[in-house]
Amino acid sequence: MSNIQNLLLISLLVGFVLLEYALGRVKTFKTGKGDTVIDLLSMVLLAGLTQPFIFFVVATFGDFAFPEYRNALAALPWYAMAAILLIGDDMTQYWWHRVSHSPLLWPLHRAHHSPQYMSARIIYRNNFFYYLCMPGLWISGILIYLGFAEVYLVYIVVKLAVITGAHSAVKWDAPLYRIKALQPLMWLVQRTVSTPSTHYAHHAMYDNDGIGHYRGNFGNLLFFWDVLFGTAHITQQFPSEVGLRDDQLFGRERWWVQLFYPLFKSQRTHSALVPGGKPYEEPAAS
Structure with missing residues (x-):
């Protein structure tokens, strides 16, 4: 197996x-x-x-x-x-x-x-x-x-x-949010499974912009656990930066x-x- x-x-x-x-x-990756x-x-x-x-x-x-x-x-x-x-x-x-x-x-x-x-x-x-x-x-x-x-x-x-x-x-969910007919479906999807928008928020470098939420959005397969246990932050936007601020300040x-x-x-x-x-x-x- x-x-x-x-x-x-x-x-x-x-x-x-x-x-x-x-x-x-890949051209946008800030790899170190x-x-x-x-x-x-x-x-x-x-x-x-x-x-x-x-x-x-x-x-x-x-x-x-x-x-x-x-x-x-x-x-x-x-x-x-x-x-x-x-x-x-x-x-x-x-x-x-x-x-x-x-x-x-x-x-x-x-x-x-x-x-x-x-x-x-x-x-x-x-x-x-x-x-x-x-x-x-x-x-x-x-x-x-x-x-x-x-x-x-x-x-x-x-x-x-x-x-x-x-x-x-590949932010597969991003274009789907712009299709009006899919809004009810995407509302359900975002509250059921992890998507790029909600998980990118968890990896955001900052959480003071209304998008980043690294103190929540912990779900892996099911995002529903975040909804159930009160750690969900649902957004259809993506953070401008991901990673750790201390690496920027003090080196990787x-x-x-x-x-x-x-x-x-x-x-x-x-x-x-x-x-x-x-x-x-x-x-x-x-």
């Missing part, structure tokens, strides 16, 4: 990236030293190491301690499995993402917000330990052990398509520090990637 999933992931990613190139979006390394290595680590490791550990422990439960829920209808996955994987990822914006866990998520560009290639750009500790991956491993493997494969492809589209430099963090903190620590003047470091906040206007 992992091989099929990775093949589908690569196909989705390559398709979106090629479209970004074809439409000339190490950005390409982080984008590629974080994806390779997740697909080739972290996720297989988690699923292997869960299956091995299950066969050792609870062998009678392997495929115990395989008879459930697909829609019941899908609903359980939405809660066990996607809703828990919403909460993991949300708490990762706290000072304690921000170092594990900071790399995802450091690029000063939006692109399909940043969907899994996170610290190595961010995914290793993600509850949703461990829960997914348990559900697969219980018999969700086939439904999970379909579910994860749908989820990857949505989140890749939400991060892509080294790629290996972003990926492997706390094994490596920052040497920067101001940084969240040191013991006791905190996310940067702009001084209040006097």
Whole structure:
């Protein structure tokens, strides 16, 4: 299953990236030293190491301690499995993402917000330990052990398509907002799944322009979790800049520090990637 999933992931990613190139979006990327390394290595680590490791550990422990439960829920209808996955994987990822914006866990998520560009290639750009500790991956491993493997494969492809589209430099939703006949449909879409407009707002460099909202819009597949839990900011506009203000002020963090903190620590003047470091906040206007 992992091989099929990775093949589908690569196909989705390559398709979106090629479209970004074809439409000339890549020319606008403000890439810095190490950005390409982080984008590629974080994806390779997740697909080739972290996720297989988690699923292997869960299956091995299950066969050792609870062998009678392997495929115990395989008879459930697909829609019941899908609903359980939405809660066990996607809703828990919403909460993991949300708490990762706290000072304690921000170092594990900071790399995802450091690029000063939006692109399909940043969907899994996170610290190595961010995914290793993600509850949703461990829960997914348990559900697969219980018999969700086939439904999970379909579910994860749908989820990857949505989140890749939400991060892509191809703002697929932008022209649709201008079509009057589609306004009711887009009203529903924006409140159901993640779209470029709502997710770009989460990556905005500033949140004082009525567009940026990096203290909300945490949803991955379903934006509905933001609506339900009161963190939604729905906009049909896009921020002028994305990325982190402290990188502009103090210089970008080294790629290996972003990926492997706390094994490596920052040497920067101001940084969240040191013991006791905190996310940067702009001084209040006097």
